[in-house]
Amino acid sequence: MPVLRKRIDGEYIIRGLIPGVGKFSTWQVAPEGVTLLRRMGIHPGDEISWTLLRDLRDQGLVYTFGTGLGLETRADAEVPLVPRPDPLPLILSEDEDGWQLRLMLPALPKSYLAAIGREPLDTLEHCSLRVDLNQVVPGSRLWPGKGGTACEVVPHEHPYWVELIGPWPGEWDLTPWTRGADGLRAAGTLFAGSELGGLRLRAGEPILPGASYYLVALDDPVRPLSGTGILPIPVDLNPRELPSHEGWKAWELRVPNAANERVREWCLRIGHPLGEPAWRLDLISPPPLRYSPIGLPIVEVGREVVIAACPPSPLAAAAEGCEVLVERDGCEVARVPIQPGGLQNPSDPAFRAKKPIEDESGKNRHRESLYLALRVTEDGIYRLRAARGRVTPFAFAAE
Numbered sequence: 001m002p003v004l005r006k007r008i009d010g011e012y013i014i015r016g017l018i019p020g021v022g023k024f025s026t027w028q029v030a031p032e033g034v035t036l037l038r039r040m041g042i043h044p045g046d047e048i049s050w051t052l053l054r055d056l057r058d059q060g061l062v063y064t065f066g067t068g069l070g071l072e073t074r075a076d077a078e079v080p081l082v083p084r085p086d087p088l089p090l091i092l093s094e095d096e097d098g099w100q101l102r103l104m105l106p107a108l109p110k111s112y113l114a115a116i117g118r119e120p121l122d123t124l125e126h127c128s129l130r131v132d133l134n135q136v137v138p139g140s141r142l143w144p145g146k147g148g149t150a151c152e153v154v155p156h157e158h159p160y161w162v163e164l165i166g167p168w169p170g171e172w173d174l175t176p177w178t179r180g181a182d183g184l185r186a187a188g189t190l191f192a193g194s195e196l197g198g199l200r201l202r203a204g205e206p207i208l209p210g211a212s213y214y215l216v217a218l219d220d221p222v223r224p225l226s227g228t229g230i231l232p233i234p235v236d237l238n239p240r241e242l243p244s245h246e247g248w249k250a251w252e253l254r255v256p257n258a259a260n261e262r263v264r265e266w267c268l269r270i271g272h273p274l275g276e277p278a279w280r281l282d283l284i285s286p287p288p289l290r291y292s293p294i295g296l297p298i299v300e301v302g303r304e305v306v307i308a309a310c311p312p313s314p315l316a317a318a319a320e321g322c323e324v325l326v327e328r329d330g331c332e333v334a335r336v337p338i339q340p341g342g343l344q345n346p347s348d349p350a351f352r353a354k355k356p357i358e359d360e361s362g363k364n365r366h367r368e369s370l371y372l373a374l375r376v377t378e379d380g381i382y383r384l385r386a387a388r389g390r391v392t393p394f395a396f397a398a399e
Contacts, residue, residue: 033061206275322389
């Protein structure tokens with residue numbers, strides 16, 4: 001495992017053996033990265049998970065000066081910095097009764113059912129999953145083409161476990177369904193706002209100006225929030241307190257487009273730096289079949305999905321590009337570099353550039369936007385986020 005170290009000159013580095021390569025690499029840690037690691041309780045001599053190291057690298061908080069395998073080299077794209085898939089998505093949703101947490105279980109691929117050579121429905125009727133130790137989910141709810149299932153769970157600090165029950169076919173790789181999810185941080189966990197699907201943010205993921213978020217923290221008189229750096233929440237974030245749920249407090253936050261130093265300092269205290277204005281992603285076509293219970297647009301498998309990448313401003317578009325990471329059910333499927341001149345050599349042939357789209361009046365929609373076209377061939381939850389640069393995350397479901 002990589003280890004955080006402090007050099008004699010006071011600078012911080014992370015050094016570790018890259019899995020599958022057999023070589024050591026050293027990453028320099030930016031001051032903002034050091035602050036985030038301290039907020040997470042990580043100090044010199046402590047190990048850092050590959051998932052966290054990847055997230056720090058994707059945000060530009062660790063780098064190699066081009067002397068090792070890092071963000072600056074294409075060889076890095078072939079290095080498996082994450083030897084296992086990400087945890088299952090944990091999502092916060094709000095309704096008139098308050099807020100809830102849901103753990104998302106992806107649907108089974110059609111190829112699994114075709115491979116077993118017997119009646120698949122009969123097989124699934126005898127199989128189930130135990131979610132969070134006490135909730136049993138029938139295997140039939142993972143039927144291909146149904147978009148998976150959302151399991152309501154209570155907020156707590158310990159991990160959310162998923163266990164297999166019954167005679168699941170041995171030829172199926174069910175690791176993606178049993179990887180579970182980390183528990184909440186008592187000192188505060190951030191979720192994206194409802195317009196971005198309510199997905200929990202990764203450790204150290206930047207907070208973006210102009211976006212909304214949910215903050216959840218343990219309401220414990222023994223460990224008051226006033227000592228964690230959460231309270232008081234700056235009034236600039238327009239905090240709206242939600243009803244307490246199972247002993248946890250929650251707020252909706254709206255980040256201003258132009259944040260002051262007070263907001264920047266508060267964001268660092270809770271372990272998420274304030275980012276700069278980002279490229280915004282919007283679904284252009286096809287029209288959603290409907291919306292999921294958590295507000296995600298649902299499109300049909302087999303359709304071409306067109307997404308507009310709109311720069312934060314014409315000036316920003318001319319100055320800086322980005323790279324979009326596309327994930328399906330938490331696993332990477334493609335990386336798409338976007339430059340002011342257009343899409344540059346997408347890593348997945350399913351992606352391609354699109355010409356500007358015109359409305360009925362003949363005028364271009366999203367005048368400064370670039371367009372991504374993806375042929376969706378498998379069901380699941382797709383999430384697009386920044387692998388380099390600044391991109392407002394976007395998610396949709398396919399079934």
